[in-house]
Amino acid sequence: MKSYLAAAVQMTSLPDLEKNLVEAETLIELAVRQGAELITLPENFSFLGKEEDKVAQADAIALQSEKFLKTMAQRFQITLLGGGFPVPVDNTKVYNTALLLDPNGVELVRYQKVHLFDVNVPDGNTYQESSTVMPGDQLPPVCHSETLGNLGLSVCYDVRFPELYRHLAYKGADILFVPAAFTAYTGKDHWQVLLQARAIENTCYVIAPAQTGRHYAMRKTHGHAMIVDPWGVILADAGDQPGVAIAEINPTRLEQVRRQMPSLEHRVFI
Ligand SMILES: O=C(O)CNC(=O)[C@H](CS)NC(=O)CCC(=O)C(=O)O
Known part of the structure; x- marks a missing residue:
């Protein structure tokens, strides 16, 4: 593993596939120009809209998202995480899928979100992710990269389930991805604390690309895409506007924290 720059992209995705891919490309290019070699896109980067619209367009979203990720990885010679997009299971359900590609555009690992966000948020919004999403039934993978370290996958609401991250740490993860579309209401009190907790308890870097702002109707997300170091220090925070949070991933720092x-x-139990 070497020292390198990683980027957590922050976007305001809309119910518009083409527009979102244009915005994602602009932000990827911005991160590349700042030297990032590992770039991560948030959950729903290619489409954020009503559940029924997502399912109706799922074939196109899945196809275009994969093609886009492959093209970007190759063109910019980066390792690229697509933090979550729908991949159809049948006519009514999709998997909320995260996909990691190498700089040749070759698939390294993929993960189907296990924990679904079925929650009545006290701000009046009701989320019933399981109405359109089939939960994955596999633990998330760790991708072992010679140069970038061991990369562990997860998606959004998973961040509330520490046992998933302890599994990733047990499998050797150095870096935990938490691509998200956290609600504005829960995010203001929980987002940063949860990310710091996952970083500290597993002595891992956490890279958390995020959605921000208003997407449609009542849907507002929290933003604050960030990179947290293994001591829990916030190295970069994208605030509440679209942009990128960039920070150095440093194996010497990782070793130092794990020594300290x-x-x-x-660990006694797992
Ligand atoms: O808002 C949207 O439409 C897009 N969001 C999503 O697609 C996903 C599933 S509904 N959001 C989360 O998992 C939020 C978790 C969360 O916010 C928490 O754990 O507090």
Whole structure:
């Protein structure tokens, strides 16, 4: 593993596939120009709209999203995470899928979101992700990269389930991805705390690309795409506007923190 720059992209995705891919390309290019070699896109980067519209367009969204990710990875010679997009299972359900590609555009790993957001948020919004999404039934993968370290996948609401990240740490993860579309209401109190907790308890970097702002009707997300170091320090925070949070991933810092706080070695249960 070497030292390198990673980017967490922050977008305001809309119910418009073409527009979102144009915005994502602009932000990827911005991150590349700043030297990022690992670039991560948030959950719903290619489409954020009503559940029924997402399912109706799922074939096109899945096809275009994969093609886009492959093209971007190759063109810019980057490792690229597509943080979550629908991949059809049948006519009524999709998997909320995260996909990691290498700089040749070759698929490294994929993950189907396991924990679905079926929650009545006290701001009046009701989320019933399971009405259109089939939960994955596999634990998320860790991708072992010689140069970038061991990369562990997850998606959004997963961040509330620490056992998933302990599994990733057990499998050797150095870096945890948490691509998200966190609600504005829950995000203001929970987002940063949860990311810092996952970083500290697993002594891992956390890279969390995010959605921000108003997407349609009542849907507002929290923003604050960020990169957290293994001590829990926030290295970069994209605020509440579209943009990129960029920070150095440094193996020496990772070793130092794991020496100073060897809690992973003191695990008793898992
Ligand atoms: O808002 C939208 O339409 C897009 N959001 C999503 O697609 C997903 C599934 S509904 N959001 C989350 O998982 C939010 C979790 C969260 O916010 C929390 O755990 O508090």
